Amino acid sequence: MARVRTKDIIEKFNLELVSGEEGINRPITTSDISRPGIEIAGFFTYYPAERLQLLGKTELSFFQQLDSEEKKIRMEKLCTDITPAIIVSREMGVPPELIEASERESVPVLRSHMKTTRLSSHLTNFLESKLAPTTAMHGVLVDVYGIGVLITGKSGVGKSETALELVKRGHRLVADDCVEIRQEDQDTLVGNAPGLIEHLLEIRGLGIINVMTLFGAGAVRSYKRISLVINLELWDQNKQYDRLGLEEEKIKIIDTDVTRLTVPVRPGRNLAVIIEVASMNFRLKRMGINAAEQFSNRLTDVIEDVDHHDEL
Incomplete structure (x- = not known):
């Protein structure tokens, strides 16, 4: 039985569910958080898909510079069948390409008002406590x-x-x-x-x-x-x-x-x-x-x- 699911962090951190509602029962198996900057730049060889993905100002600013085809491909690769959630910090706008890919793969896209580093630290502490032996x-x-x-x-x-x-x-x-x-x-x-x-x-x-x-x-x-x-x-x-x-x-x-x-x-x-x-x-x-x-x-x-x- 999974000890933590995506819906638990939605409740705990009062996150806004933007899309991918079907996946809110996905298990979270690790307390490690990923900031997929290098993946958005196109390098997916070591993509830790099983982690919570956190998109901050840096990642989304770079993403906006890509052409529309690249945007689509990167977001499709980001949304896998084992990704528990993709969280956008600072209440920033969620790219339509991400919403589209998340609905297709049922990956919950969540939004928080917190700054990226602070949110990352709160999530890590919460998950380490919940997933501790x-x-x-x-x-x-x-x-x-x-x-x-x-x-x-x-x-x-x-x-x-x-x-x-x-x-x-x-x-x-x-x-x-x-x-x-x-x-x-x-x-x-x-x-x-x-x-x-x-x-x-x-x-x-x-x-x-x-x-x-x-x-x-x-x-x-x-x-x-x-x-x-x-x-x-x-x-x-x-x-x-x-x-x-x-x-x-x-x-x-x-x-x-x-x-x-x-x-x-x-x-x-x-x-x-x-x-x-x-x-x-x-x-x-x-x-x-x-x-x-x-x-x-x-x-x-x-x-x-x-x-x-x-x-x-």
Whole structure:
């Protein structure tokens, strides 16, 4: 199923449909935009027909200098059966040759009041967001001190209860149970809740609660960049847990490596406070302050001093 169709960009950017209405359901498969200046000059060898075609002042000014036969041929070649749309910027006049060719091939011709470069950038951002690789993960996403924390762990370990405690402490819920994640950039993961369960938390024994109704609009967010994964697991006395924090474990989500901490769960441990401190510590590390490294360096210095003293 196509994730973006030509009609979506018509609605999103309030574009005027000039001709080729039959093609408004065409799929848009790439976020790349083409400005077919070299094609209008007659070179179609590498024409990226599957992209949105954007005609600005430069392209149309050159086009007006062509003779009527050339105009007809160029526009016919521009309109292919896979071209999602041809957009004319700055509300400029649409050449009749383009209208004729577009009607024949059912390629929508659209017009925008925006300048070409600005329109190109808006279209690219919109399409990159819509066409980004996506996945879904079982977990809870919370915004803690501005850090997007994805809480994972087996069913029943206490993810939702921890999220509820965090919300009560002034942090913001993004998604409970199922987190939809899209990779918007080389290393940017953005998570949101599926529409059906947005703002809802499921607490065993209470059932489903609406966080926004209970705690207000400030307790929820629609989406958040994921910076840290905290995996909750039941305490295993035979397992060695990291006590210094020198090792940084990573988890790969889509194509992005994200820092993951494993926090053991046992009665009496306040997980909400631990997650708050983990988030603050993560922020400090990003600022270049690493408590574990500082401790390790101090310890090394003490050992060296002792060794030096013993030698004397």
